[in-house]
């Protein structure tokens with residue numbers, strides 16, 4: 265459930281950046297961000313015959329049956345590593361936002377207005393002549409800070425200052441609801457300090473990992489050269505920085521370990537952390553980032569913090585200076601001159617994800633602008649594009665889905681009445697947010713100028729950091745949104761026990777305002793069911809109705825739940841995703857429980873609405889349309905490198921397996937497509953998973 269906010273900044277991905285800036289990490293989303301560009305407007309037929317490949321039997325391969333035609337028609341654009349039906353929607357949204365921003369960017373605005381900020385941010389990013397002529401000067405003040413370092417205490421002062429600028433060397437600081445006292449905001453300290461997206465990139469020694477490690481070191485060296493270091497020194501510096509990161513990686517928890525909320529919850533105060541890592545002056549550090557009194561806070565990975573302390577002692581000041589220089593370059597490369605941007609893309613885009621070409625500049629700059637002023641742009645987006653009617657229809661759907669899960673809980677044969685009663689309480693307490701926040705964020709204190717693009721990026725990050733730190737030790741603001749309305753995604757947040765659906769997801773292929781019930785329950789209905797089920801997946805179930813990490817299960821029920829989820833994890837771990845690479849059923853367990861639960865709950869809700877009506881539309885029965893609409897959400901093409909990357913990093917299964925995996929557990933699916941023993945989609949009843 266925890267996502268280190270440092271990561272993926274360099275993949276030029278607007279929407280994961282939004283999450284970075286909001287410093288959210290206890291959030292379970294529908295999909296891992298990756299949104300962009302245009303292809304087909306979202307005016308689409310709910311079930312389009314051209315999307316199917318009817319030469320394939322639904323019983324043999326439901327993904328290629330339902331999506332084969334789509335996959336042929338929509339190859340991956342060069343600038344992407346994956347392209348799916350929801351990327352089409354995100355692309356259309358990107359064009360809508362482009363229209364909003366373009367109109368603002370070409371006009372003059374009064375200083376201090378949101379329009380001035382959007383215009384100046386975007387225009388400084390698009391001014392390539394200026395950016396090229398400036399070279400590395402926009403980051404020179406940061407490099408000067410590093411050059412002035414004399415001793416270990418100076419190192420930590422610069423680390424603290426960089427953390428306030430979103431550069432985050434060593435570790436990350438964020439604020440969030442205390443998982444064991446969900447009314448109060450506290451500081452979280454998270455492992456971090458790496459340049460690659462996960463500790464496994466440093467620690468694994470298979471061929472693909474070794475290839476990436478070698479490419480990464482060459483990348484470091486090139487970046488040092490670009491920033492003015494001679495070849496020989498750059499080679500040395502690259503090796504120093506890499507080895508420091510590797511040491512941090514070796515002390516880091518794996519993604520899988522971090523899925524256990526108890527394992528990453530260690531409440532401490534100043535005295536406690538001073539004992540954990542005595543080499544760092546923690547009082548001074550908190551003060552430097554603007555926290556005079558941090559109070560009690562949560563250290564997610566104490567062993568990592570302890571190792572950092574040792575590193576502060578053992579690593580020379582000169583080596584720390586090299587490491588910090590690398591952090592600055594790596595963090596700001598996407599906003600510097602072309603040479604930096606291109607090298608950054610070579611590694612993060614091409615080598616890690618298999619992208620063939622960079623996204624056009626306007627998309628990258630728009631993403632950064634959208635990131636810096638997400639809710640300001642979101643407010644305009646909603647006014648122009650979000651129909652009030654969609655919200656009404658959604659509220660009705662959510663209501664029906666909630667009732668449906670309640671019914672399913674009551675009918676569970678494996679759960680005791682005592683746990684059922686608590687589950688019902690939690691279900692009834694879930695807060696629902698649809699479209700956009702009631703209260704918009706205030707951007708008055710954000711400084712944006714016609715100066716350098718880099719300085720605007722740093723100002724925006726610092727604005728976010730202060731906003732985040734400003735919440736510490738205060739009551740949780742339950743009106744706050746963790747995603748902006750223009751984002752195609754949805755989430756469940758366990759400490760708030762809430763499900764949230766931004767406006768942008770309430771369009772095809774998720775939501776068809778004029779569509780029949782079968783397709784809407786199969787698409788957005790399953791998404792709603794998915795998010796609700798997150799409250800009851802292997803992580804979410806550990807939080808109670810008010811969002812506290814409290815065990816409300818009887819020991820027997822917890823055991824039975826574990827046995828059932830193991831069946832599902834095993835099913836997914838048997839999927840081969842590429843050559844000899846298998847899916848990681850343990851890492852994706854929570855998401856797969858949510859997909860399976862979402863399908864069951866939405867299907868059950870649909871039956872209430874259909875009331876026995878089995879009239880086909882366009883040759884498909886309502887049940888068939890339900891499953892086709894579901895499968896279509898995950899129609900996607902993906903590059904091999906991206907398969908490898910996501911299998912390592914993403915807690916969501918790949919699109920193809922989000923179709924194949926859960927459906928094989930649904931009796932209604934067997935009936936709808938007349939599955940027989942021996943079909944690929946057929947599992948023996950004893951091998952099927954039934955959880956929610």
Ligand SMILES: [Zn+2]
Nearest residue numbers: 292293294858
């Ligand atoms: Zn999810």
